Amino acid sequence: xxxxxxxxxxxxQTAREAELFSRLPGVLRSAMNAPAxxxxxxxxxxxxxTSRTALASLPVLRKSELPAxxxxxxxxxxxxxxxxxxxxxxxxxPGPIFEPEGRQVDPWRGARALFxxxxxxxxxxxxxxxxxxxxxxxxxxxxxxxxGCAVIPAGPGNTEQQFELIEAYRPVGYSGTPDFLKILLDAxxxxxxxxxxxxxxxxSGAAFPPSLQAEIKARGIDAYQAFGTADLGVIAFETGAxxxxxxxxxxxxxxxxxxxGDPVAPGDVGEIVVTSLDPxxxxxxxxxxxxxxxxxxxxxxxRTNMRIKGWTGRADQxxxxxxxxxxxxxxxxxxxxxxxxxxxxxVVTRQGETDAMTLKAETATANETLREExxxxxxxxxxxxxxxxxxxxxxxxxxxxxIADER
Numbered sequence: 001x002x003x004x005x006x007x008x009x010x011x012x013q014t015a016r017e018a019e020l021f022s023r024l025p026g027v028l029r030s031a032m033n034a035p036a037x038x039x040x041x042x043x044x045x046x047x048x049x050t051s052r053t054a055l056a057s058l059p060v061l062r063k064s065e066l067p068a069x070x071x072x073x074x075x076x077x078x079x080x081x082x083x084x085x086x087x088x089x090x091x092x093x094p095g096p097i098f099e100p101e102g103r104q105v106d107p108w109r110g111a112r113a114l115f116x117x118x119x120x121x122x123x124x125x126x127x128x129x130x131x132x133x134x135x136x137x138x139x140x141x142x143x144x145x146x147x148g149c150a151v152i153p154a155g156p157g158n159t160e161q162q163f164e165l166i167e168a169y170r171p172v173g174y175s176g177t178p179d180f181l182k183i184l185l186d187a188x189x190x191x192x193x194x195x196x197x198x199x200x201x202x203x204s205g206a207a208f209p210p211s212l213q214a215e216i217k218a219r220g221i222d223a224y225q226a227f228g229t230a231d232l233g234v235i236a237f238e239t240g241a242x243x244x245x246x247x248x249x250x251x252x253x254x255x256x257x258x259x260x261g262d263p264v265a266p267g268d269v270g271e272i273v274v275t276s277l278d279p280x281x282x283x284x285x286x287x288x289x290x291x292x293x294x295x296x297x298x299x300x301x302x303r304t305n306m307r308i309k310g311w312t313g314r315a316d317q318x319x320x321x322x323x324x325x326x327x328x329x330x331x332x333x334x335x336x337x338x339x340x341x342x343x344x345x346x347v348v349t350r351q352g353e354t355d356a357m358t359l360k361a362e363t364a365t366a367n368e369t370l371r372e373e374x375x376x377x378x379x380x381x382x383x384x385x386x387x388x389x390x391x392x393x394x395x396x397x398x399x400x401x402x403i404a405d406e407r
Contacts (some may be wrong), residue, residue, distance in 0.1 A: 086280070
């Protein structure tokens with residue numbers, strides 16, 4: 001059985017980077033036909049954006065901004081130049097955020113993830129993601145059909161009718177949340193229904209803790225995880241190596257410090273930022289609000305693209321202290337004003353009946369003068385007083401957390 005979807009997955013990483021960044025200027029020019037991107041990218045020369053360093057100079061677009069932007073300029077917030085009628089399907093997600101589906105084969109880039117999970121042409125797949133208004137069901141439906149699979153468009157719920165379909169069509173594969181897979185298996189066991197044809201699964205949309213992984217495996221199903229969003233489709237996926245997730249082809253992923261667009265040091269936890277290369281509907285530095293870290297080297301499965309740990313938390317750590325919002329961007333600003341500092345963490349606690357802040361800062365040059373200077377900057381930037389604790393380099397955990405609310 002072929003181990004990889006195509007030769008793109010095993011090419012040298014330098015060749016992949018060269019190909020992606022040779023296409024990026026054209027994608028940027030297409031993006032700037034849309035008024036919102038034209039405004040955001042004003043003053044930037046697309047022809048000069050041919051490296052990760054140049055890409056990192058472009059502004060970040062936060063997914064958390066999209067609901068307000070889409071409401072202000074329906075349907076796509078001014079970020080899509082193409083008319084709604086040029087797309088195949090039109091969806092909405094809570095917010096609302098409006099998402100179009102392209103007309104190309106595998107518009108959500110999910111066929112590779114299904115292939116890596118063992119799905120093959122001719123398989124029958126039970127797809128239990130929702131088909132109602134949101135794109136989840138169609139992401140995995142179109143991806144499975146692009147791979148040559150037949151799809152049962154089941155959606156979630158209605159287990160009794162799903163048992164009838166499973167017993168009739170004998171699907172070998174399942175796509176859906178890990179939670180619903182367990183519900184389906186438990187209900188089948190209770191009702192004496194035969195769902196034994198299901199041997200593999202691609203799950204997404206919810207946590208898949210080791211305990212549930214072990215339970216699903218014990219029931220004879222080989223389950224793999226995919227990480228994706230309604231905006232971009234499948235972004236990264238697990239492979240047979242079971243060693244992190246491999247980033248999908250045709251995407252440029254950056255991992256940046258929460259609250260900034262600055263790339264983190266290799267291996268550090270940071271926020272996922274993605275640029276897609278579909279000129280009809282590009283995303284330029286979309287910050288997802290999810291945390292991860294890059295893993296070193298290629299996957300043992302032979303795929304050579306960037307690998308990530310998977311989802312490790314949320315980057316939006318904004319909190320309110322004494323009635324005022326404190327944001328990761330402000331913590332990052334403190335670091336920029338004091339180059340001698342490494343990682344920073346603002347810890348918010350209660351002292352008596354009052355909110356209190358302590359800024360923990362890594363530095364190799366600790367002294368009282370520096371501590372006082374940082375305390376002054378903390379007050380200037382946040383408009384709130386707090387204490388400063390200087391710690392040795394490496395003392396703070398590498399978990400991407402900039403603000404820790406411990407109240």
